[in-house]
Amino acid sequence: MTVLLTGATGFLGCRILRALLADGTDEPLHVLGRGTPAELRDRVEAAVSRPEIPVAGPGAFRRLHCHSADLTRPGLGLEPGERSRITDGLTAVWHCAAQISLTGDPVTLYRTNVLGTRGVLELAQDAPAAHVLHVSTAFVAGRRRDGRVGEDDLSDAHGFQIPYEETKHTAERLVHAWCRRTGRAATILRPSLLVTDRRVPDGLPDHPLGVLARFVENALRRNSDDATWARILRGEAHGTAMTFRIPGDPAGSLNLVQADYAVEAMTRVLAHRTGGAGVHTVHVTHPQDTPVALVKSAFEARYPGTTVEITPEIPDPTPLEAAVIANTTHLSAYTTQHRTYDRTHLLQSVDGLPDPPPLDVAYLLRAMAPEAGAAPAGAPPGGLTASTGPAPLP
Numbered sequence: 001m002t003v004l005l006t007g008a009t010g011f012l013g014c015r016i017l018r019a020l021l022a023d024g025t026d027e028p029l030h031v032l033g034r035g036t037p038a039e040l041r042d043r044v045e046a047a048v049s050r051p052e053i054p055v056a057g058p059g060a061f062r063r064l065h066c067h068s069a070d071l072t073r074p075g076l077g078l079e080p081g082e083r084s085r086i087t088d089g090l091t092a093v094w095h096c097a098a099q100i101s102l103t104g105d106p107v108t109l110y111r112t113n114v115l116g117t118r119g120v121l122e123l124a125q126d127a128p129a130a131h132v133l134h135v136s137t138a139f140v141a142g143r144r145r146d147g148r149v150g151e152d153d154l155s156d157a158h159g160f161q162i163p164y165e166e167t168k169h170t171a172e173r174l175v176h177a178w179c180r181r182t183g184r185a186a187t188i189l190r191p192s193l194l195v196t197d198r199r200v201p202d203g204l205p206d207h208p209l210g211v212l213a214r215f216v217e218n219a220l221r222r223n224s225d226d227a228t229w230a231r232i233l234r235g236e237a238h239g240t241a242m243t244f245r246i247p248g249d250p251a252g253s254l255n256l257v258q259a260d261y262a263v264e265a266m267t268r269v270l271a272h273r274t275g276g277a278g279v280h281t282v283h284v285t286h287p288q289d290t291p292v293a294l295v296k297s298a299f300e301a302r303y304p305g306t307t308v309e310i311t312p313e314i315p316d317p318t319p320l321e322a323a324v325i326a327n328t329t330h331l332s333a334y335t336t337q338h339r340t341y342d343r344t345h346l347l348q349s350v351d352g353l354p355d356p357p358p359l360d361v362a363y364l365l366r367a368m369a370p371e372a373g374a375a376p377a378g379a380p381p382g383g384l385t386a387s388t389g390p391a392p393l394p
Protein backbone atom coordinates (compact mmCIF):
# COMPACT_ATOMS: atom_id res chain seq x y z
CA MET A 1 0.00 0.00 0.00
CA THR A 2 1.56 3.31 -1.11
CA VAL A 3 0.23 6.10 1.08
CA LEU A 4 0.19 9.88 1.08
CA LEU A 5 -0.31 11.74 4.35
CA THR A 6 -0.82 15.41 5.13
CA GLY A 7 -0.43 16.81 8.66
CA ALA A 8 2.32 14.38 9.74
CA THR A 9 3.88 17.00 12.03
CA GLY A 10 0.60 17.46 13.94
CA PHE A 11 -0.74 15.83 17.10
CA LEU A 12 -2.94 13.33 15.26
CA GLY A 13 -1.00 13.04 12.00
CA CYS A 14 2.24 11.95 13.68
CA ARG A 15 0.34 9.21 15.52
CA ILE A 16 -1.25 8.05 12.26
CA LEU A 17 2.19 8.02 10.65
CA ARG A 18 3.58 5.89 13.50
CA ALA A 19 0.80 3.38 12.83
CA LEU A 20 1.47 3.42 9.08
CA LEU A 21 5.19 2.88 9.65
CA ALA A 22 4.34 -0.19 11.74
CA ASP A 23 2.37 -1.91 8.95
CA GLY A 24 5.16 -4.39 8.34
CA THR A 25 5.77 -3.40 4.70
CA ASP A 26 8.47 -1.48 2.82
CA GLU A 27 5.98 0.55 0.79
CA PRO A 28 6.76 4.24 0.30
CA LEU A 29 5.03 6.82 2.48
CA HIS A 30 4.68 10.26 0.90
CA VAL A 31 4.42 13.09 3.41
CA LEU A 32 3.28 16.56 2.36
CA GLY A 33 4.01 19.53 4.60
CA ARG A 34 5.54 22.95 5.08
CA GLY A 35 9.24 23.78 4.86
CA THR A 36 11.97 22.36 2.63
CA PRO A 37 11.96 18.56 2.23
CA ALA A 38 14.95 18.33 4.60
CA GLU A 39 13.28 20.53 7.24
CA LEU A 40 10.05 18.62 6.88
CA ARG A 41 11.86 15.29 7.30
CA ASP A 42 13.55 16.53 10.49
CA ARG A 43 10.22 17.72 11.92
CA VAL A 44 8.37 14.55 10.95
CA GLU A 45 11.05 12.26 12.39
CA ALA A 46 11.07 14.30 15.63
CA ALA A 47 7.27 14.17 15.84
CA VAL A 48 7.13 10.42 15.29
CA SER A 49 10.05 9.41 17.52
CA ARG A 50 9.35 8.53 21.16
CA PRO A 51 12.15 7.37 23.44
CA GLU A 52 9.78 4.98 25.25
CA ILE A 53 8.20 3.48 22.09
CA PRO A 54 10.62 3.00 19.18
CA VAL A 55 9.32 3.41 15.65
CA ALA A 56 8.95 0.00 14.02
CA GLY A 57 12.20 -1.18 12.43
CA PRO A 58 15.46 0.80 12.20
CA GLY A 59 14.96 1.44 8.47
CA ALA A 60 11.38 2.65 8.84
CA PHE A 61 12.27 6.28 8.09
CA ARG A 62 13.78 5.25 4.74
CA ARG A 63 10.21 4.72 3.56
CA LEU A 64 9.45 8.43 4.01
CA HIS A 65 9.39 10.72 0.97
CA CYS A 66 8.97 14.30 2.15
CA HIS A 67 7.51 16.89 -0.21
CA SER A 68 7.21 20.64 0.40
CA ALA A 69 3.57 21.59 0.17
CA ASP A 70 1.27 24.24 1.54
CA LEU A 71 -2.49 23.70 1.68
CA THR A 72 -3.13 27.39 1.08
CA ARG A 73 -1.21 27.53 -2.22
CA PRO A 74 -2.67 26.72 -5.65
CA GLY A 75 -1.99 23.08 -6.49
CA LEU A 76 -0.65 22.75 -2.91
CA GLY A 77 2.51 24.47 -4.20
CA LEU A 78 3.74 21.24 -5.85
CA GLU A 79 5.70 21.23 -9.12
CA PRO A 80 3.94 19.33 -11.96
CA GLY A 81 6.69 16.71 -12.17
CA GLU A 82 6.50 16.15 -8.46
CA ARG A 83 2.75 15.56 -8.59
CA SER A 84 3.16 12.52 -10.83
CA ARG A 85 6.00 11.15 -8.67
CA ILE A 86 3.66 11.34 -5.67
CA THR A 87 0.50 9.98 -7.27
CA ASP A 88 2.11 7.09 -9.15
CA GLY A 89 0.85 3.84 -7.61
CA LEU A 90 -0.85 5.59 -4.68
CA THR A 91 -3.43 3.44 -2.88
CA ALA A 92 -4.48 5.71 0.03
CA VAL A 93 -4.58 9.45 0.68
CA TRP A 94 -4.87 10.47 4.34
CA HIS A 95 -5.78 14.16 4.57
CA CYS A 96 -5.15 15.05 8.19
CA ALA A 97 -3.64 18.54 7.96
CA ALA A 98 -5.82 21.45 9.01
CA GLN A 99 -5.79 24.70 10.88
CA ILE A 100 -7.52 23.74 14.14
CA SER A 101 -7.48 27.04 16.03
CA LEU A 102 -10.78 27.60 17.85
CA THR A 103 -10.09 31.32 17.80
CA GLY A 104 -8.39 31.46 14.39
CA ASP A 105 -8.83 34.02 11.64
CA PRO A 106 -11.74 32.86 9.41
CA VAL A 107 -9.88 33.61 6.16
CA THR A 108 -6.87 31.49 7.12
CA LEU A 109 -9.18 28.76 8.36
CA TYR A 110 -11.06 28.79 5.04
CA ARG A 111 -7.95 28.81 2.90
CA THR A 112 -6.37 25.96 4.87
CA ASN A 113 -9.35 23.74 5.63
CA VAL A 114 -11.56 24.28 2.57
CA LEU A 115 -9.22 25.25 -0.27
CA GLY A 116 -6.58 22.88 1.13
CA THR A 117 -9.06 19.97 1.02
CA ARG A 118 -9.92 20.90 -2.55
CA GLY A 119 -6.22 20.80 -3.44
CA VAL A 120 -5.78 17.38 -1.85
CA LEU A 121 -8.85 16.02 -3.69
CA GLU A 122 -7.47 17.35 -7.00
CA LEU A 123 -4.22 15.54 -6.28
CA ALA A 124 -6.12 12.34 -5.41
CA GLN A 125 -7.86 12.60 -8.77
CA ASP A 126 -4.50 11.83 -10.42
CA ALA A 127 -4.27 8.60 -8.35
CA PRO A 128 -7.25 6.54 -9.57
CA ALA A 129 -6.55 3.59 -7.26
CA ALA A 130 -6.29 5.70 -4.10
CA HIS A 131 -8.91 5.61 -1.38
CA VAL A 132 -9.32 9.05 0.26
CA LEU A 133 -9.49 9.31 4.06
CA HIS A 134 -10.50 12.78 5.08
CA VAL A 135 -10.03 13.61 8.76
CA SER A 136 -12.87 15.83 9.88
CA THR A 137 -14.33 16.39 13.36
CA ALA A 138 -17.42 15.42 15.34
CA PHE A 139 -17.87 19.18 15.79
CA VAL A 140 -19.16 19.64 12.23
CA ALA A 141 -22.50 19.25 14.06
CA GLY A 142 -21.98 22.93 14.99
CA ARG A 143 -24.41 24.46 17.46
CA ARG A 144 -26.68 21.43 17.58
CA ARG A 145 -27.29 20.88 21.29
CA ASP A 146 -29.40 17.74 21.62
CA GLY A 147 -30.28 14.41 20.07
CA ARG A 148 -28.18 11.68 18.53
CA VAL A 149 -26.01 12.89 15.64
CA GLY A 150 -26.04 10.33 12.84
CA GLU A 151 -22.84 9.53 10.97
CA ASP A 152 -24.59 10.46 7.71
CA ASP A 153 -25.86 13.77 9.14
CA LEU A 154 -24.24 16.81 7.56
CA SER A 155 -26.39 19.84 8.17
CA ASP A 156 -25.79 23.54 8.69
CA ALA A 157 -29.33 24.05 10.04
CA HIS A 158 -28.12 24.74 13.59
CA GLY A 159 -25.39 27.15 12.56
CA PHE A 160 -21.84 27.05 13.85
CA GLN A 161 -20.24 28.18 17.04
CA ILE A 162 -16.91 29.04 15.43
CA PRO A 163 -15.45 29.31 11.90
CA TYR A 164 -13.33 26.18 12.49
CA GLU A 165 -16.49 24.03 12.65
CA GLU A 166 -17.94 25.69 9.56
CA THR A 167 -14.78 25.20 7.48
CA LYS A 168 -14.63 21.52 8.44
CA HIS A 169 -18.31 21.18 7.50
CA THR A 170 -17.68 22.81 4.11
CA ALA A 171 -14.66 20.55 3.55
CA GLU A 172 -16.87 17.49 4.12
CA ARG A 173 -19.29 18.86 1.51
CA LEU A 174 -16.39 19.11 -0.95
CA VAL A 175 -15.55 15.45 -0.33
CA HIS A 176 -19.17 14.49 -1.08
CA ALA A 177 -19.22 16.60 -4.27
CA TRP A 178 -15.88 15.12 -5.41
CA CYS A 179 -17.12 11.54 -4.93
CA ARG A 180 -20.32 12.30 -6.86
CA ARG A 181 -18.37 13.93 -9.69
CA THR A 182 -15.63 11.34 -10.02
CA GLY A 183 -17.45 8.16 -8.94
CA ARG A 184 -14.63 7.61 -6.45
CA ALA A 185 -14.74 6.43 -2.82
CA ALA A 186 -13.83 8.37 0.31
CA THR A 187 -14.08 7.84 4.05
CA ILE A 188 -14.69 10.75 6.38
CA LEU A 189 -13.39 10.23 9.91
CA ARG A 190 -14.87 12.40 12.64
CA PRO A 191 -12.96 12.24 15.92
CA SER A 192 -14.22 14.10 18.98
CA LEU A 193 -11.72 15.85 21.30
CA LEU A 194 -8.54 13.79 21.33
CA VAL A 195 -6.75 13.19 24.60
CA THR A 196 -3.63 11.32 25.70
CA ASP A 197 -2.09 10.47 29.05
CA ARG A 198 1.33 9.95 27.48
CA ARG A 199 3.87 12.72 27.84
CA VAL A 200 4.05 14.94 24.75
CA PRO A 201 7.70 15.99 24.29
CA ASP A 202 8.39 19.73 24.51
CA GLY A 203 7.94 21.54 21.21
CA LEU A 204 5.51 19.00 19.76
CA PRO A 205 1.80 19.68 19.31
CA ASP A 206 -0.23 18.80 22.37
CA HIS A 207 -3.84 17.69 22.80
CA PRO A 208 -6.51 20.28 23.70
CA LEU A 209 -6.82 19.27 27.37
CA GLY A 210 -3.03 19.44 27.81
CA VAL A 211 -2.94 22.89 26.19
CA LEU A 212 -5.83 24.07 28.36
CA ALA A 213 -4.23 22.77 31.56
CA ARG A 214 -0.93 24.44 30.68
CA PHE A 215 -2.70 27.70 29.97
CA VAL A 216 -4.62 27.66 33.28
CA GLU A 217 -1.45 26.70 35.15
CA ASN A 218 0.44 29.63 33.63
CA ALA A 219 -2.41 32.03 34.36
CA LEU A 220 -2.57 30.72 37.94
CA ARG A 221 1.17 31.18 38.39
CA ARG A 222 1.14 34.71 36.99
CA ASN A 223 -1.69 35.67 39.32
CA SER A 224 -0.17 34.24 42.50
CA ASP A 225 2.60 35.48 44.74
CA ASP A 226 5.29 32.94 45.69
CA ALA A 227 3.66 32.04 49.00
CA THR A 228 0.24 31.42 47.42
CA TRP A 229 1.78 29.43 44.59
CA ALA A 230 3.57 27.19 47.09
CA ARG A 231 0.27 26.65 48.93
CA ILE A 232 -1.52 25.86 45.63
CA LEU A 233 1.02 23.14 44.93
CA ARG A 234 1.06 21.73 48.46
CA GLY A 235 -1.65 19.39 49.70
CA GLU A 236 -1.67 20.97 53.15
CA ALA A 237 -3.84 23.93 52.10
CA HIS A 238 -6.64 21.81 50.67
CA GLY A 239 -8.81 24.04 48.47
CA THR A 240 -8.09 27.18 50.47
CA ALA A 241 -5.17 28.85 48.70
CA MET A 242 -7.21 30.00 45.72
CA THR A 243 -10.75 29.66 44.36
CA PHE A 244 -11.41 30.51 40.76
CA ARG A 245 -14.29 30.17 38.33
CA ILE A 246 -14.21 28.67 34.85
CA PRO A 247 -17.12 29.19 32.44
CA GLY A 248 -19.14 26.09 31.59
CA ASP A 249 -22.01 23.86 32.62
CA PRO A 250 -21.08 22.13 35.92
CA ALA A 251 -23.46 19.27 35.07
CA GLY A 252 -22.20 19.11 31.47
CA SER A 253 -19.87 16.68 29.79
CA LEU A 254 -17.44 16.45 26.89
CA ASN A 255 -16.82 13.70 24.39
CA LEU A 256 -13.10 13.05 24.89
CA VAL A 257 -11.58 10.08 23.10
CA GLN A 258 -8.19 8.51 23.75
CA ALA A 259 -5.84 9.25 20.81
CA ASP A 260 -4.40 5.70 20.92
CA TYR A 261 -7.89 4.25 20.47
CA ALA A 262 -8.78 6.79 17.75
CA VAL A 263 -5.69 5.99 15.67
CA GLU A 264 -6.20 2.22 15.97
CA ALA A 265 -9.86 2.63 15.00
CA MET A 266 -9.06 4.87 12.02
CA THR A 267 -6.46 2.50 10.58
CA ARG A 268 -8.90 -0.41 10.97
CA VAL A 269 -11.59 1.58 9.17
CA LEU A 270 -9.30 1.89 6.16
CA ALA A 271 -8.49 -1.83 6.18
CA HIS A 272 -12.22 -2.57 6.31
CA ARG A 273 -13.19 -0.35 3.38
CA THR A 274 -11.85 -1.42 0.03
CA GLY A 275 -13.35 -0.52 -3.32
CA GLY A 276 -16.85 0.84 -3.81
CA ALA A 277 -17.84 4.41 -4.43
CA GLY A 278 -19.33 7.29 -2.49
CA VAL A 279 -18.75 8.60 1.03
CA HIS A 280 -18.69 6.55 4.20
CA THR A 281 -18.63 8.67 7.36
CA VAL A 282 -17.47 7.34 10.70
CA HIS A 283 -17.70 8.93 14.15
CA VAL A 284 -14.47 8.23 16.01
CA THR A 285 -15.95 9.13 19.36
CA HIS A 286 -16.05 7.72 22.88
CA PRO A 287 -19.17 5.69 23.77
CA GLN A 288 -19.39 7.61 27.07
CA ASP A 289 -19.07 11.35 27.60
CA THR A 290 -16.72 12.52 30.35
CA PRO A 291 -18.47 14.62 33.03
CA VAL A 292 -16.97 18.10 33.42
CA ALA A 293 -17.01 17.38 37.17
CA LEU A 294 -14.27 14.77 36.63
CA VAL A 295 -12.08 17.27 34.79
CA LYS A 296 -12.57 19.67 37.73
CA SER A 297 -11.61 16.91 40.21
CA ALA A 298 -8.49 16.08 38.20
CA PHE A 299 -7.45 19.75 38.16
CA GLU A 300 -7.98 20.07 41.91
CA ALA A 301 -6.00 16.88 42.47
CA ARG A 302 -3.18 18.39 40.44
CA TYR A 303 -3.24 21.64 42.44
CA PRO A 304 -4.50 20.65 45.88
CA GLY A 305 -4.64 24.26 47.08
CA THR A 306 -7.27 25.26 44.51
CA THR A 307 -11.02 25.07 44.36
CA VAL A 308 -12.41 25.29 40.83
CA GLU A 309 -15.99 26.41 40.34
CA ILE A 310 -17.53 25.66 36.94
CA THR A 311 -20.35 28.07 36.36
CA PRO A 312 -22.26 29.41 33.33
CA GLU A 313 -21.95 33.07 34.38
CA ILE A 314 -18.91 34.81 35.86
CA PRO A 315 -19.84 38.30 37.04
CA ASP A 316 -16.92 40.62 37.95
CA PRO A 317 -14.14 38.24 36.90
CA THR A 318 -10.77 38.52 38.59
CA PRO A 319 -7.77 39.09 36.26
CA LEU A 320 -7.07 35.33 36.44
CA GLU A 321 -10.67 34.48 35.55
CA ALA A 322 -10.71 37.05 32.73
CA ALA A 323 -7.60 35.46 31.21
CA VAL A 324 -9.10 31.99 31.49
CA ILE A 325 -12.45 33.12 30.03
CA ALA A 326 -10.74 34.77 27.05
CA ASN A 327 -9.04 31.50 26.17
CA THR A 328 -11.62 28.88 27.06
CA THR A 329 -14.97 30.31 25.93
CA HIS A 330 -15.33 28.05 22.91
CA LEU A 331 -14.23 24.93 24.71
CA SER A 332 -16.51 25.79 27.66
CA ALA A 333 -19.47 26.17 25.31
CA TYR A 334 -19.05 22.50 24.34
CA THR A 335 -19.91 21.57 27.94
CA THR A 336 -23.43 22.93 27.39
CA GLN A 337 -24.12 20.57 24.47
CA HIS A 338 -26.00 17.38 25.33
CA ARG A 339 -25.92 15.67 21.94
CA THR A 340 -24.55 12.16 21.51
CA TYR A 341 -22.87 10.54 18.52
CA ASP A 342 -24.07 7.45 16.69
CA ARG A 343 -21.23 4.90 16.29
CA THR A 344 -22.88 2.28 14.08
CA HIS A 345 -20.47 2.69 11.15
CA LEU A 346 -17.52 2.79 13.54
CA LEU A 347 -18.45 -0.47 15.25
CA GLN A 348 -19.09 -2.12 11.87
CA SER A 349 -15.66 -1.09 10.61
CA VAL A 350 -13.19 -1.74 13.43
CA ASP A 351 -13.22 -5.51 13.39
CA GLY A 352 -14.06 -6.12 17.05
CA LEU A 353 -11.74 -3.45 18.50
CA PRO A 354 -12.92 -3.11 22.14
CA ASP A 355 -14.37 0.25 23.13
CA PRO A 356 -12.00 2.45 25.13
CA PRO A 357 -12.52 2.47 28.91
CA PRO A 358 -14.27 5.48 30.45
CA LEU A 359 -11.91 8.30 31.37
CA ASP A 360 -11.39 8.53 35.11
CA VAL A 361 -9.75 11.16 37.32
CA ALA A 362 -6.40 9.34 37.28
CA TYR A 363 -6.32 9.34 33.45
CA LEU A 364 -7.35 12.99 33.26
CA LEU A 365 -4.70 13.94 35.81
CA ARG A 366 -2.04 12.26 33.69
CA ALA A 367 -3.52 13.88 30.57
CA MET A 368 -3.14 17.32 32.10
CA ALA A 369 0.39 16.67 33.34
CA PRO A 370 1.80 13.21 32.62
CA GLU A 371 4.83 14.00 34.79
CA ALA A 372 2.65 15.03 37.77
CA GLY A 373 2.96 11.66 39.47
CA ALA A 374 6.73 12.03 39.60
CA ALA A 375 6.77 15.58 41.00
CA PRO A 376 7.51 15.85 44.73
CA ALA A 377 4.78 17.63 46.69
CA GLY A 378 5.50 21.32 46.88
CA ALA A 379 7.98 21.31 44.01
CA PRO A 380 7.20 23.04 40.73
CA PRO A 381 6.02 20.25 38.45
CA GLY A 382 8.70 19.12 36.00
CA GLY A 383 8.60 20.86 32.66
CA LEU A 384 5.97 23.37 33.75
CA THR A 385 7.70 26.30 35.34
CA ALA A 386 6.70 29.75 36.37
CA SER A 387 8.43 31.15 33.32
CA THR A 388 6.59 28.97 30.81
CA GLY A 389 4.52 31.32 28.65
CA PRO A 390 0.84 30.78 27.94
CA ALA A 391 0.21 28.42 25.06
CA PRO A 392 -2.35 29.23 22.38
CA LEU A 393 -5.42 27.05 22.53
CA PRO A 394 -5.92 24.76 19.56
Ligand SMILES: NC(=O)c1ccc[n+]([C@@H]2O[C@H](COP(=O)([O-])OP(=O)(O)OC[C@H]3O[C@@H](n4cnc5c(N)ncnc54)[C@H](OP(=O)(O)O)[C@@H]3O)[C@@H](O)[C@H]2O)c1
Pocket residue numbers: 006007008009010011012013032033034069070071072095096097098099100112135136137138168190191192193194195205206207208394
Ligand atom coordinates in the same frame (compact mmCIF):
# COMPACT_ATOMS: atom_id res chain seq x y z
N1 LIG B 1 -6.85 17.49 18.06
C1 LIG B 1 -8.12 17.17 18.22
O1 LIG B 1 -8.62 17.02 19.35
C2 LIG B 1 -8.98 16.94 16.99
C3 LIG B 1 -10.33 16.58 17.22
C4 LIG B 1 -11.14 16.34 16.13
C5 LIG B 1 -10.64 16.45 14.85
N2 LIG B 1 -9.33 16.81 14.66
C6 LIG B 1 -8.86 16.90 13.27
O2 LIG B 1 -7.67 16.14 13.18
C7 LIG B 1 -6.80 16.70 12.21
C8 LIG B 1 -5.43 16.89 12.81
O3 LIG B 1 -5.52 17.72 13.95
P1 LIG B 1 -4.28 17.86 14.93
O4 LIG B 1 -4.82 17.87 16.31
O5 LIG B 1 -3.23 16.90 14.57
O6 LIG B 1 -3.81 19.35 14.56
P2 LIG B 1 -2.35 19.99 14.73
O7 LIG B 1 -1.60 19.30 15.81
O8 LIG B 1 -2.54 21.47 14.83
O9 LIG B 1 -1.64 19.66 13.35
C9 LIG B 1 -2.06 20.30 12.18
C10 LIG B 1 -1.24 19.77 11.03
O10 LIG B 1 -1.69 20.43 9.83
C11 LIG B 1 -0.55 21.02 9.18
N3 LIG B 1 -0.91 22.24 8.48
C12 LIG B 1 -1.58 23.31 8.96
N4 LIG B 1 -1.64 24.27 8.03
C13 LIG B 1 -1.02 23.79 6.92
C14 LIG B 1 -0.76 24.31 5.63
N5 LIG B 1 -1.16 25.54 5.26
N6 LIG B 1 -0.09 23.54 4.74
C15 LIG B 1 0.34 22.30 5.08
N7 LIG B 1 0.13 21.74 6.29
C16 LIG B 1 -0.53 22.50 7.20
C17 LIG B 1 0.40 21.33 10.33
O11 LIG B 1 1.69 21.53 9.79
P3 LIG B 1 2.77 22.48 10.54
O12 LIG B 1 3.49 21.55 11.49
O13 LIG B 1 3.62 22.99 9.44
O14 LIG B 1 2.01 23.55 11.25
C18 LIG B 1 0.26 20.06 11.16
O15 LIG B 1 0.99 19.00 10.59
C19 LIG B 1 -7.46 18.00 11.73
O16 LIG B 1 -8.09 17.74 10.51
C20 LIG B 1 -8.48 18.30 12.82
O17 LIG B 1 -9.57 19.00 12.31
C21 LIG B 1 -8.49 17.05 15.70
